[in-house]
Amino acid sequence: MPIHGLSPTAYPPNPAHFDIEKVIRPNILALHPYRCARDDYKEGILLDANENALGHSISTQASSSDASVYDPMLDMDLHRYPDPSHDSIKTRIAALRDVSGVDHVFLGVGSDEVIDLLMRVCVAPGKEKILITPPTYGMYSVCAQVNDIGVVKCPLELSGQAGEGGTEGRFSLKVEEVKKAINADASIKLIFLCSPGNPTGTKLPLESIRTILDYENFKGIVVVDEAYIDFADEGSSAVSLVKEYDNICVMQTLSKSFGLAAIRLGVAIAKPPLIQVLTNTKAPYNISSPTAHLALSALSPSSLATMQSKIKTLIDSRAALLKSLSGIAHLGLGSSIGSNDANFVMVPVLSKDGSRPDNVRAQKVYKSLAEENGVVVRFRGNEPGCEGCLRITVGSEEENATVIRKLELVLKQF
Numbered sequence: 242m243p244i245h246g247l248s249p250t251a252y253p254p255n256p257a258h259f260d261i262e263k264v265i266r267p268n269i270l271a272l273h274p275y276r277c278a279r280d281d282y283k284e285g286i287l288l289d290a291n292e293n294a295l296g297h298s299i300s301t302q303a304s305s306s307d308a309s310v311y312d313p314m315l316d317m318d319l320h321r322y323p324d325p326s327h328d329s330i331k332t333r334i335a336a337l338r339d340v341s342g343v344d345h346v347f348l349g350v351g352s353d354e355v356i357d358l359l360m361r362v363c364v365a366p367g368k369e370k371i372l373i374t375p376p377t378y379g380m381y382s383v384c385a386q387v388n389d390i391g392v393v394k395c396p397l398e399l400s401g402q403a404g405e406g407g408t409e410g411r412f413s414l415k416v417e418e419v420k421k422a423i424n425a426d427a428s429i430k431l432i433f434l435c436s437p438g439n440p441t442g443t444k445l446p447l448e449s450i451r452t453i454l455d456y457e458n459f460k461g462i463v464v465v466d467e468a469y470i471d472f473a474d475e476g477s478s479a480v481s482l483v484k485e486y487d488n489i490c491v492m493q494t495l496s497k498s499f500g501l502a503a504i505r506l507g508v509a510i511a512k513p514p515l516i517q518v519l520t521n522t523k524a525p526y527n528i529s530s531p532t533a534h535l536a537l538s539a540l541s542p543s544s545l546a547t548m549q550s551k552i553k554t555l556i557d558s559r560a561a562l563l564k565s566l567s568g569i570a571h572l573g574l575g576s577s578i579g580s581n582d583a584n585f586v587m588v589p590v591l592s593k594d595g596s597r598p599d600n601v602r603a604q605k606v607y608k609s610l611a612e613e614n615g616v617v618v619r620f621r622g623n624e625p626g627c628e629g630c631l632r633i634t635v636g637s638e639e640e641n642a643t644v645i646r647k648l649e650l651v652l653k654q655f
């Protein structure tokens with residue numbers, strides 16, 4: 242059954258073993274998407290969508306604590322439903338990420354919506370599964386449970402030094418184990434890889450991803466979550482593989498490098514058939530007008546230049562933070578365990594004698610930092626391969642100085 246709304250192409254799929262029509266659930270393939278009022282006509286006296294003809298009711302005084310400051314957001318047509326497709330945003334994202342056009346880009350309410358949507362379109366509840374590689378982002382499992390989808394776990398390599406590359410070293414992908422898991426269970430439809438990983442902070446080599454894409458026993462889709470990609474070295478992004486492969490979907494977000502977590506804008510980049518399926522399935526107006534307005538501004542050339550400069554500052558601060566952390570290592574703090582490719586670092590709190598990672602001490606340090614010292618980091622010691630670990634987001638220069646000062650204080654205490 243052809244995908245509704247997809248222009249026919251003459252090209253055979255790559256890899257040859259991939260057939261999207263066998264991956265997408267039959268009820269989704271058969272779907273005739275909801276046609277909203279704005280799909281038909283965009284201009285004229287718009288009396289077709291039961292909007293409020295008198296406009297919004299937000300008073301200028303209510304919009305700001307300072308009545309003299311006018312909020313330009315109020316000039317937007319807030320009484321109108323938003324554009325269902327937001328092609329202007331997609332065009333800018335396609336140019337930024339170097340894919341050929343809007344038909345390669347899907348916009349979601351954060352990557353979290355994209356994760357959920359991918360599961361809903363591909364994986365049959367109560368029957369089929371996803372594969373994840375712990376330690377990894379917690380939403381994959383939560384979302385799978387919500388959708389009544391099974392989860393196969395194939396842990397990353399948990400020993401050795403991080404950043405050794407290839408299939409060796411901590412937090413690398415165990416490609417042969419992933420293949421074994423695929424062979425053992427034909428119901429795996431999606432493989433979620435996180436690069437750079439959360440909480441590992443470690444990017445995956447593109448060659449490992451390519452090996453799974455090429456593995457003919459896997460007929461599903463490889464989803465690469467690149468929420469932190471802009472903090473990694475140039476050339477690390479799996480978007481370069483989207484040009485070649487039909488069975489990859491790369492997720493990105495404006496929540497991290499763009500500093501826009503509040504607006505909730507996530508991105509999926511893939512070949513047009515999968516993008517069309519996601520578009521057919523989403524709620525008609527998932528991206529709000531205020532979000533779209535801010536996202537478009539964030540993607541202007543001058544905003545992108547500011548973003549690049551902030552990324553550089555955060556990368557420099559990450560190095561400085563790691564250096565400062567090593568300066569207090571004698572208090573029982575190990576070296577960072579990931580390869581530090583994201584905007585956070587993972588450091589193990591050790592036993593007082595420094596002989597081993599210590600979850601009990603780490604939890605005391607974590608709690609005291611938050612409750613007595615006003616510094617909130619994340620305890621990640623219960624994740625596989627992360628014993629004793631605190632995940633510390635790279636902050637501003639001042640915040641980083643404070644976290645070090647407080648950590649030093651607390652490590653002396655416990």
Ligand SMILES: Cc1ncc(COP(=O)(O)O)c(C=O)c1O
Pocket residue numbers: 350351352353354378435438439466468493494495496502505506507
């Ligand atoms: C790996 C990873 N993916 C996705 C997300 C969620 O991103 P968004 O804010 O776009 O929903 C996060 C947020 O922390 C994350 O760490």
